[in-house]
Amino acid sequence: FKEDGKLVDEQNTLTSLYGVYHAKIGRAYFYQDVLLVSPDFNLKADTLEYSSISKVAVTKGPTYIENKDGTTVDADGGRFRTAQDQTIFAEGTIETRNYVVTGDELFIDDQKKYYTAKGNVVMTSKKDDIVIYGDKAVYDKKAGTSKVYGRPLMKRVMRRDTFFMVSDTLVSIENVDKDKERILAFHNILMFKSNMQGKCDSVAYFLADSTIHMYDDPVLWNKNSQMVSDSMDLFFEKDILKTMTLRKQAFLISIDTLGQHNQIKGRKMVGVF
DSSP states (O other): OOSSEEEEOSSOEEEESEEEEETTTTEEEEEEEEEEEOSSEEEEEEEEEEETTTTEEEEEEEEEEEETTSOEEEEEEEEEETTTTEEEEEEEEEEOSSEEEEEEEEEEETTTTEEEEEEEEEEEESSSSEEEEEEEEEEETTTTEEEEESSOEEEEEETTEEEEEEOSEEEEEOOSSGGGOEEEEEEEEEEEETTEEEEEEEEEEETTTTEEEEESSOEEEETTEEEEOSEEEEEEETTEEEEEEEEEEEEEEEEOTTSOEEEEEEEEEEEEO
C-alpha cells in the first residue's frame, strides 16, 4: 500500500503511509508515520521492519514507546523480540514514575518489568533535585528498586551549595510511603559539600526529611574539626545542615585560634550548626 495503510489482527493495529510485504521471506517494511497500537503499549517510529519467521521487529530513526503503566522510551531505533517481550535500543531515554534514565544502550524486558541502561548513564529524579551518574543502571519495577554501578556519583543541588557522594553502588528504593523512600550507598563512600566532607563504608539517605545516616567507621570534616564514631546521623532542614549526632565512641578533634588541638570524647555527641 502507498497511502494510509492499516494492518489489524486480534490485538494489534499498525498504520503507516507506505508498506511493503515480501511473502516469500515473510518480511514486512513500513515507512513514515508508523504507529503500532497494542493492549500494552503504543509505538511510534519512522521506519519499522518485521519478520514473521523470527518474530523480530526493528525500528530505525526516532522511536517512541508509551506503556500502559506510564513508562516511556525515547530512543534512536530499537530491536524488538516480540515473542519474549524484550527490546534493545541504541542510545535513548527511559522515563519511569520517579526517574528519567539515559544511556548509550537500553534494554527492556516487559515480562519481568526489568530495565537496564549501559554507558554514560544519567539518572535524574523527577521529584528531588538529584542526579546520579554511572556506568550501568538497573531498574526492577516489581521490587521498586534502581541500582547504579561503576563508581556512581550522586549530585543533589541544595540552597547555595551542591552535595556530592560517590560509592561503589547506589540503590534507590521507591515506596508509596514517601517517608520510606531512600537512597542506599555501599562501600568506599566519599561525600563532599562546601562546608563538609566525609567518608564511610555505607550510607542511608532518606529523601523525605533529607537525613543522612553514615555507618561503619565514618569520618567527617567540618572547617577545622574532624569527627569520628561508630555511626553518624546528619539532619538537614531546608537543605541546610542543622544537627549532627555521633553514636558510640564519639570523638572530636579541632584546632583553636592558637593552633592548639582540642579533643572531646564521649559515648554520644550532638553538634548543632
